[in-house]
Amino acid sequence: MILLDTREFDHPLPLEMAVEHFKDLSEDAIIHMIHRREPLPLFEIISKNGGRYLSIREDENLWHIYITRSQNVKLEHPYV
Numbered sequence: 001m002i003l004l005d006t007r008e009f010d011h012p013l014p015l016e017m018a019v020e021h022f023k024d025l026s027e028d029a030i031i032h033m034i035h036r037r038e039p040l041p042l043f044e045i046i047s048k049n050g051g052r053y054l055s056i057r058e059d060e061n062l063w064h065i066y067i068t069r070s071q072n073v074k075l076e077h078p079y080v
């Protein structure tokens with residue numbers, strides 16, 4: 001799992017960081033992105049490029065986003 005904590009960065013850097021990691025993501029790997037908001041434009045990019053994601057809101061300013069290319073990898077958040 002690749003941990004990508006983008007809470008301290010301003011737009012568009014979190015999006016750019018996530019897209020770069022997604023481009024190089026192996027088939028069975030998962031990106032765990034921690035963000036202070038839900039990155040809706042990122043979800044469009046992931047979906048258009050054959051990826052999947054799970055977005056979990058833990059707090060008003062805390063989101064956990066799990067991203068994979070695999071159709072078989074189970075995406076889950078350990079606290080749900």
